Every structure is written in structure tokens, then in C-alpha cells.
Amino acid sequence: MDGRYGDSTRSVKAVGSEPVPGNPVAAAPVPASTYHLSPDEAEPLDSYGRSSNPTWRRLESALAELEGAATALTFGSGMAAITSVLRVLVEPGMKLVVPADGYYQVRRYAAEYFAPRGVEVVTASAADMCAASSDADVVFAETPVNPGLDVVDLHHLAMQCRGRGAVLVVDNTTATPLGQQPLSLGADLVVASATKALSGHSDLIAGYVAGSHAELMAAVERERVLAGPILGAFEAWLVLRSLGSAGLRFERQCLNAQALAVMLRAHPAVRSVRYPGLPDDPSHRVATSQMKRFGGVLAVELQDAAAVHELVARSELLIASTSFGGMHSSVDRRARWGDPVSDGFARISAGIEDTDDLVADVEQALG
Template sequence: MNAPLGDGTRCVHAGQVPSAPGAAVPPQPVLAAQYHLSDDPTDDFYGRAGNPTWRALESAIGELDGGTCLVYASGMAAVSSVLRVLLKPGDTVVLPSDGYYLARSYVREHMNGLVVREVPTAGEWTADTVAGARLVLLETPSNPGLDVCDIAAIAGLAHAAGALVAVDNTTVTPLGQRPLELGADITLASDTKALAGHSDIVLGHVTTADPDLAARLRSERTASGAVPGPFEVWLAHRGLGTLDLRLARQAENAAALYEALREHPGVRSVRWPGSPLDPAHPVASRQMRRFGGVVTFELESAAAVAGFLAASRLVSSATSFGGLHSSADRRARWGDPVPEGLVRFSCGCEDTRDLVADVLTALGA
């Protein structure tokens, strides 16, 4: 029996068609908006309904996630599509009170008639928490606090209550966590972040093991027009090939930075689920395959964060994460309910020694 392929091999070869003499290596993007019509209804006919470049990336991500994948124009396009397909006025939806703020504001400002129940990611999850819900949306590790919840346990509670479970898996990607294997019905992500990994596109995806739900989502995507451009999709597929390598270096940097900041006098509340000292680690170590490159920590004030960023040579001030370059974002500026000095730090692929030295020097300045 052949041994299972490793993460690096799967990333490099995922979604690739069999090689053929004279064919491009790897396949190039199909940029057409329209196609020559045929009598076969499965053939491509218009760019909003389908594209071979989409299907290549969907095959790749679906293989890593363990289900049928659909790509979207952004992570929020993916989230909002799931919400629109599954929820109707009068339904109850459970959202993370400490997750990505735009998911909560979208539900409250753009979806009328829903009963919204907000629960902290690391809060107490019981049958009462999910009672009467139609959908439970989790984000674990949470953004930006990096708290973790037990996906399998919550899925059991939710399914017993008749609810579906969707997990935002943006922070750690399919290599770090496979929510469908843990009992979730849907996994979704902003692929703008670590999956594409080069800070040059906006993209998202939804994956489910339920073929009927996948068909409903595909139909809604075509009708709503929440579709990505084929060039952006191709760039994401190209970036996916190095995901294993990038995650390994980013996690190495996160581990070193966590240790360097943990005892620093100007820093408090350092979080990284990969450390045995982190309160999220016991659950994270059971359900996560990798711990990612995002670290959060708190400085004394917004001014302290500004001074730190101004003094750094390697760290950019940016509000995304998961890219090659290390970046930091003071999350309170966007309205997150966090302290003014809380920093979400995205470790890039710089040499570990250089990154840690630069951060410590900037903090000292």
C-alpha cells in the first residue's frame, strides 16, 4: 500500500491535471468571459457560471479540506453566501462575539429578521447555547484574540439541536485544521490571507461534504454574482504550492516571537495557541495539526503601538495577515472590542533571528 502523501506534496500537486506532452506546466489561467456554445449543459458557457481555472483551485482546496469547494470573490462573499443560503427571517444564528467583526455587522445591518446570539469563542458551550439555532458559526482560533473552541463538542451539541455548524478556518488554513473531519458541516476562509499567501489578491472559499448544500451554494453564487476573477484564482493556486513551506517558517517565527515577548516588560497578554503555556493550547493541540503564524500581544497604548511600528525595519502596518512579510495591526482602530494597544502580529517568512531581533529593537525604541 502506498503511504499517504505529505502536506508539501499535496500542496504542490493539488488540483493539477495529468501532465501531457506540449501542455503548459503548470496549467495557465483561462481568462474568457464567454465560451463557444455547445449542446452539452455541463460545458462552460459564461464566465459568471463557471471557469476551468476556478475548478482547478476548487479541486485543490476541496482535496485539502475534505469536501466540495466553491471559490468566491472574497472571504466575506463566502461568509455572506452561507448566511443567505441557510438563514431566513425568524431563524436564530449563533456568532462568535470575539471573531471577525464584519461577520457580526453584516448579520445585524444587512440581514433582517434574524435572532442573533453572540457567544465568546472560549465561553461555556452548552445545549442552551445552541438551542433553537439554525446555524452556529465558529471562528477558531478567533480573530484577533486567538481563543479556541472544541469544534467536535460544539458540533455534537448543535446537531442535536438541529443546527448546522460552519467554521471560519482562515487563521490556520486546511493544513492547520480540518473542521469537516471534526464534525462541522461547512468550512470557509478568506484565502486573501495565508492560503494564497502573497498579499496580492482578495479571495475566499466555502467547502462542504454535503452535495446538496454545495449545489445550493453554487446556484446562489451564480445568481448573486459573488464570483472571483480567474487571474486572481490562478494566483491563489500558484501560491498554494508553497503553503506547507510558508506555514512552517511562519509557525517557527511565531514560536520564537512568543518566547521573546512573554517576559518582555513592555508587553502583556501574549497569545499563541501553539505554546503549552497558552490557555488555548489543550483544546488546540487536540484538533489542530499546525498552530499558524499569528501572535497577539498588548502594548500599553495606541501611541506605543505607533512607536513600535515606526521603529521597526521589517514589520509593516497592515490589516491582513498570512503573507510573506511580517505585519502588525492595532485592532481597536477597526472597532474590535479589544484594548487600544492590542496588536495582531502576522509572522512572515523572514529569518527567525532577524525578525525577533527587529521586534525587540523596535520595542526598546
């Protein structure tokens, strides 16, 4: 990470084009399925749309720069990125550790795809991740975990994995590369959903893998070519277009999340609040040691499901929707999706509204 610049400057620089006179400042999408071939049959940079695309390369270069990686690879979704990486790394007879309290689809995939193929799948909470990984071959960590927002000590976990040759993959979706740099803390690969804060407009699905181990990244790229979980050129262009403002948007989202967490913690209708930026949050100490910003997502527990629905109904700014990281502040009652949380547990994704407006609106909506 270039320490000379702040997040907005890094975001703008990452998407910049070569300053060649006559070239457009903003890149245009290249929606091509096939390309002109040379008559001498030399292998061109681009030949077929499942293998490569100029728009991917621009986006991948920007993502690699933001993650502090040598290279990055785009995928059609965050899950496409995750499953591609796991298929490359995990073989029958291995032990795979996945989060027990993170994104539920990862647990499902591990249980339904790998376990029947002779892989020992172990689920572990953020607090138990290091202990559960002591004899693992591949460790998949998410931090902060979604939706509970516990934080994994990545440096400790990475040193443990490195000491015994295990591969550590970190899902950096919630923190984003503007809030946390897992590769600098010892992770081997980073995966993330660009659907969330990086694109930030709730209008596309995308994912990526970033890393600096050439052989690992080459294997993941080969998996992408063979299996075909690619990102469309237009979607890649939309992510690239959005990255330039990611620093500005994420700064406001983090500010709003912190302000909401402080207000909610003192409100009588709220049973509990989790946000790593709160000084008394159980994860604050570890989060402070490895995160630059604490993210735009917080978790609250209200009395019951009706209280969550009433919060949205009484608010003029909150919308009820799943996912997170968009411009609009949103509420998602996670028990409806099967997460092991109480009926009144809600994930709040802070948007980019003016902070005072958002806090006042949520406070009055709680009654």
C-alpha cells in the same frame, strides 16, 4: 487528509496537473466571459463566465483536497463566501449564532442584514459558543478567533449541533487547512478567506466554501450563480499558483509566530501574549487536540497605541498593515478598526523572514 504526506507535499500535489505528455506543467488562466456553444444546444460545461470557469475548477479541486472536502467553491472574497452561505442557510424565525470576538464584519452583516428580517441573532465568545448554540438553527464559528486567538472546541460544538439538527459553519481562515480540518471534526461547511496565508502575497482578494454535503454545496453554488459574487479568473490563477508553496510558507510563519510568542512573553514591555502554541495559553489544550499547527498569527498587548506605533517605527522588518498571512511580518493595532480591545492591543502576523532575524528585530524594536 492524506496522512502519507507532509504539508508542502500536499500543497504541491493539490495544484498538480494531469501528467499528459505535451501538456503544460503549470496551468494557465482562462480569462473568458463567454464560450463557444454547440449547435445542438446541449448544455456545455462552460457557457458564461458568471457560472463557471476552468481556472475556478482547478483551484476548487485543490482547495477541496486540502480541506478534506468533496467539493469547494471559490468566491470574490472571504466575506462573499460567508454571506452567500448564510443567505442559503438562514431564514426568518431562525436563531443564528455568530462570534462576539471574531471578525467584526460577520457580526455587522448578521445585525444589519438578518436581524431586520426576523432572524434572532446571538453573539457569543469562543468560550460561550457551545452554551449559546444549544438551541440555535445555524452556528457560525471562527477558530482561532481573529484577533483574540481563543479556540473553539469544534468536536464538542459539532456533536452538539448534530444532535439537534443545527448546521455548523466554521471559518478556517486563521488556521488554514494546513493547520486544522474542521470537516473532519464534524463541521458541515468550511468558509475561509484565501486572501490570507493560502495566497500569501498580499496582492489579491479571494474566498471559498468547502464541504461534502452535496445538497448544501449545490445550494451555495446556485446562490453564487444568482448573486454573482465570483472570483476573477486571473485572481483564481494567482491563488492556484500560490498554493503550491503554501505549505512551505505556512511552516515558516508558524515557526516564526511561536518564536515571537516565546520572546514576547518574557519581554518587560509586553503586558500579555496570546498564541495557541504556548503551553500556558488558555486555549492550548483545546488547540492541541484539534490543530496540527497553531498558525502564523499572535496577539500582544503593549502599554498603549503609541507603543504599538513605536514598535513599527523602530523595526526594520515589521510593516503596519491590516489583514494577515502575507510574506512580510505585519502589525495591526485592532482598536483603530473598532474591535473591543485595549488601545495597546496588536495583532502580529508572522511572515517568512528568517526566524532569528525576525525575533532579534522585534526584540530590539521593543527597547
